[in-house]
Amino acid sequence: MSTLSAPKTADAPGKASAPKQHQDKYGPAARRAKRRSTALGLLAWVIGVVFCFPALWMLLTSLHSESDAATNPPSLTAPLTFDNFSSFFGAEGGASPWPPLINSVTASVFSTLFVLVLALPAAYALSIKPVRKWTDVMFFFLSTKMLPVVAGLLPVYLFAKNVGMLDNIWLLVILYTSMNLPIAVWMMQSFLADVPVSIIEAAQVDGARLPTVLMRVVAPVAAPGIAATALICFIFSWNELLFARVLTGVTAQTAPVFLTGFVTSQGLFLAQLCAASVVVSLPVLAAGFAAQDKLVQGLSLGAVK
């Protein structure tokens, strides 16, 4: 994926003084090809902007006053204001967004940590010192991910009700850990498999023990992949709605649940809703842009490099 950001020198202007051997670059056929490629580049830009436009519009609406937001035809030039954000956090006329946001942070961060603690040893065992029938184990992990969530929801609900864990954020932490663990094992297996076995053996021959090997040899090579895995687990936990909706109520409500309730409890305030959506989406957008290069590998369970 890194080739995407490779410097593009080919179409740089200012290189007009062409040497002789590049004469054909300026022939009519080449000019047509160049014009065509410029047009396609432009098309990509237009489609990119159109595609992103609803999200940009949400951001713009969140910066408008309520009366400017709900106009037809829409207004691009209405004055900008941060009032919606301050009244969202000030909880004017509604519940404070802080408890749900803190719940979401708790659920996402702790489940991500637990995932790493469980998945790292497993991925290490599966990649660096292959267990016999290791692919069977890999596919078992993957098959749990394909079990639809709704099929286990009711027993989890009944269990939580009986042990008094309904509306408890730690129940979500456990569930999100199980939800992300298979993805994490697959991703990290593929990242750890990139560590050359010969380096590890060399370190062992030199007398390094396992912790030293892990810290000094494996970690530096696999660290970016592990970070990307963590970010993706964070995103999935942050986004989850069904479990949170069914298993939490008031105290353990997460940000997505808060968002769905935000509309019904206050009537429809378009600009405020946009501000709330922007705030809730911001951590995921940041994590997603940060993990952009490894995102596709993670989302396709490490199958695509």
Added chain:
Amino acid sequence: MSTSVSAAPPPAPPDPSPPAKSRPPAGPRSGRARAWATRAPLLPALIFLIAVTQLPFVATLFISLFDWNSLNPDARSFSGLSNYGSVFSDADLRDSVFTTMLLTATVVIASVVLGLLLALLLDREFRGRGFVRTLLITPFLLVPVSAALLWKHVLYNPEYGLLNGGWAWFTGLFGVENPSQPDWISDMPLLAVEASLVWQWTPFMMLILLAGLQSRPIDMMEAARLDGANAWQMFAFLTLPHLRRYLELGVLLGSIYIVQNFDAVFTITAGGLGTANLPYTIYQTFYQAHEYGLASAAGVVVVIGTIVIATFALRVVSSLFSEEAKRA
């Protein structure tokens, strides 16, 4: 689910190093101890996953055999497979099976086709390509609930939504005073949900297919170009066959996620107007109607449907995976 596990995997590659070399020789008892030492790091993750994901499903299977409404707990009784009979004879549930298939197929096909076109466009070099890619993946990175709320209120709203507002602005340029202003969600509810999902999932397909395009062997493409193949021939005979696996992967992963979609259906239409898919219907059956037995039977039906997809999915992923194992 575990039945599909044994079907797919390729044989494990031989251990790259003879054991005597990687470690100093030890006593005779160490063989079994070492086998356990290599397995031990796997156990916490395995045990945790079995407990949290497999046990509830076994419980669901069990509950599905009972006639059980939690509003009337005394009347709980063993009813055999009659809940399954209800799943297939109940018009609402049958409709939601059909809706799920239609929704999944439409969204997956549309987003794969759009994703392929965008990936081809982004595979070329042009100025600001990284930025355009970032613009394109933004829809996928919005929290699904935010995206659904955005479409429902900001875009589809009949009075001041962006779609109607933009249309009014556009027709206003030509002097039309009162253009038609459809109520998108009630006029075309399923299409409204599908459009928002296509918008969210096209970037995912684009990312996978772009990775596929960039893994094309350059020398083969060059050779074809020198042999005089035109752009269409290169696409049809080289690119498309190379992309086949990536297309399959995108379709299958997309299916698995979209079959399970809850956020968009719940938020945009609340399952109304014929948009209730199976996850939403199961949620409603158990959370609002309190029909535990029926909801569980419907859940098992979803699992069986998913196993069919997943069996193909595992085979596809395993073929990608075995290539990687060979490379390693």
